[in-house]
Amino acid sequence: MTPRLSDLLSSFVSRVAPAAATSRRMLAAGLAGAAALAVVTAVPAPATAAADYPTRPVRWVVSYPPGGATDITARLVAQGLSERLGQQVVIENRAGAGNNIGTEIAINAPPDGYTLFFVNPANTINATLYKKLSFDFVRDIQGVAGIIRVPNVMVVNPSVPAKTVAEFIDWVKANPGKVNMASSGNGTSIHLSGELFMAMTGAKMTHVPYRGSAPAVTDLIAGQVHVLFDNLPSAIEHIRSGRLRALAVTTAVRSEMLPDVPTIAETVPGYEASGIFGMGIQKAAPREIVDRLNAVVNESIDDPKLRARLLELGGIPMKTTPDEFQKVIEEETAKWGKAVQFSGASVD
Numbered sequence: 485m486t487p488r489l490s491d492l493l494s495s496f497v498s499r500v501a502p503a504a505a506t507s508r509r510m511l512a513a514g515l516a517g518a519a520a521l522a523v524v525t526a527v528p529a530p531a532t533a534a535a536d537y538p539t540r541p542v543r544w545v546v547s548y549p550p551g552g553a554t555d556i557t558a559r560l561v562a563q564g565l566s567e568r569l570g571q572q573v574v575i576e577n578r579a580g581a582g583n584n585i586g587t588e589i590a591i592n593a594p595p596d597g598y599t600l601f602f603v604n605p606a607n608t609i610n611a612t613l614y615k616k617l618s619f620d621f622v623r624d625i626q627g628v629a630g631i632i633r634v635p636n637v638m639v640v641n642p643s644v645p646a647k648t649v650a651e652f653i654d655w656v657k658a659n660p661g662k663v664n665m666a667s668s669g670n671g672t673s674i675h676l677s678g679e680l681f682m683a684m685t686g687a688k689m690t691h692v693p694y695r696g697s698a699p700a701v702t703d704l705i706a707g708q709v710h711v712l713f714d715n716l717p718s719a720i721e722h723i724r725s726g727r728l729r730a731l732a733v734t735t736a737v738r739s740e741m742l743p744d745v746p747t748i749a750e751t752v753p754g755y756e757a758s759g760i761f762g763m764g765i766q767k768a769a770p771r772e773i774v775d776r777l778n779a780v781v782n783e784s785i786d787d788p789k790l791r792a793r794l795l796e797l798g799g800i801p802m803k804t805t806p807d808e809f810q811k812v813i814e815e816e817t818a819k820w821g822k823a824v825q826f827s828g829a830s831v832d
Contacts, residue, residue, distance in 0.1 A: 508615050525543060534772030537597055541572040544600040544763075545593075547586025549579045553634075553717055555799055557761060558602045560793055561631055563639070564784030565777075573600075582671075583610060584617065591624045595766035597773035601625060605673040605759035607815035612824040613671045613832045622817055627775055627809030628763040629781035635678045635735040635758045636713045637720075637727040638748060645711055649732050649751040654709070656687035660713070665689040666700040666709040671829045674700075676820055677713035677757040680829040682753050689825075701760065704728065717798035721825030734758055740795060760816055762809050771806075778806050 497785075544562055548554040555577060562573040578586035583606035584805035607621050637650070646652035656663045667675035670693050682688055693711050694700040697718050705711050705727050712719075713734060720741060722728040732748040733739045734757040748755045763781055765774060784790055785801050794801055802814065824830075 489809040504655040517807060534582065534597075534770050534776070537773050537776060538569055538571040540598065541574055541663065542569070542598050542600060543574050543576045544602060545576050545578055545586045545590040546602040547578055547583045547604070547606070548579075550577050553715075554602070554604055554761070557794065557797060557799065558630065559782055560790060561781065564787060564790055565780050568780040568783055569601075582606065582614070584614065587621065587625075588619055590764070591619050593766065595768035595770075597765070597769055597777070599732070599766070600628070601763045601764040603627070603760065603762045603813065605761075605816075605820075609671060609673065609676060609820045609824065611817045612821040613829055616832060622814055624767055625764040626764050626767050626811070627804075627806055627813050629778045629782065629800035629806065629809075630760065630762040630804035630809045630812060631785065632761050632794050632797075633735060633759065633802050634799050635716045635733045635739050635741065636674060637716045637723070637730045637733050637739075637745070638681075638711065638713050639704065639719050639723065640711045640731060641704055641707050642726070642729050643707055644729070646731070647729075648734065649746070649748055649821065650709055650787070652731055653685050653687045653751075655691060661690065663689045663711070664692050664709040666692050666694060666712045667712075667816075668696060668697040668700055671691050671824070671831060673757070673759050673820075674713050674715065675829070676827065678711070678817075679829075680757050680823040681713070681748065681752070681755065683823065683826040684755055697729060701728075715759070720798070734798065737800075739798075739800070741798060752807075756819075760802070760812055761799070762804070762812075764813075774806050778804075 519608045540762055544558060558575055562575055565573045578589050589606060590599055590601035610669045611776050646655045665678045667678060669675065674697060675693065697714055700712055701714060701722065703709050716739060719728060723730045730742060730745045732746050734748055735743060736747065736749055739745055763777065782803050785803055791801055
C-alpha cells in the first residue's frame, strides 16, 4: 500500500524538529557564553592604571613666579622625580591672587595623578586669611609628601639692648607702644610669626608691613624698625656680617645653618612657626598613585646632593608618609588660623 503524502510529512517533521530545537539551544548557549566572555574581558583591572603610572609627563603647579626660592626648590625636587618616575615632571608656574590662582587650578584638575601641587605656607594661612575662597584647602587637597620646613629667624637691629628672647620680651613690655615689628606684608608667614609671638608672650609691638622682605630688612638695618621674623635664607648673610643680631629661630629644633642660635621655644614653650613645603594632589586621586609619588619624593630627599642643596636654601628636609603630611597640613592650618584671628588680618 503506497504511503500517503500526509503520513510522509508527519514522519519527517517528527524526526527533524527535536534536532533543530537542540541546535537552537546549543547556539543560544554559545552566544550567551561569548557575550559573557566579552563583558569580562572588556572590564579593566582597577589597579592597572596605577601600576603603569605615569605613562606621560606630569605637571607640578607652583603658585609662585619663576626664580624665587620656592620655585628653585620645586625644580630641584622635580629633577629627582623625573629620573625615578621615567617621565618628565614639568613645573608650571601659576602665580597670582596671593597664591590662590595656582591652588585652584590644581584642585580643579582631573584626579588622575598628572597634576600635582606644590604645597606652601600661604595655603595654610589663606584658609583663614581669605574670607571668600572657592575651595577649602584641607578638604580638597590630600597630602602626598613633605619636602622641607623653612625656619624664620627673629632678628633685631644691633642697637636693641636685648641679647636673648627673654630680655627682648622684658624690653618690649617695659616700652609699651615704642617697639616696631616689621614684616613682608599683611598675612605673610613673616607677619604671622610675629603675631604668634605676641599672642604667646603678651609682648605687644606695632606692626609695620612692607612690600616684601627686602625693604623690611633694609629699614631694620637702618634702625627704622626694631625686629623682624624673617625667612632664614634671606637674613643669614646679614646675621653673619653682624648687620643684624639673631635672637632665635622659629622652628622646634635648632637650624644646622645657625647651630648656636636657640629656638624661641626654648624660652616660649610650644612656639613653632616654620614654613612647610611639600606635594599635594586632588582628594579623589587614587591611593596607589599617592603612595608611588610619596616613595619617589622620599627617595629624592634621601639623595645626598639634593639634601645638601635643600639645606643651602635654608630648608630642613621633611620626610613623611602621606597621612603624616596631611596631618601637618591640618595642624599648620589650625595654628595659622589662631594667629590670623589674633592679628585681625583679613582679605575679602
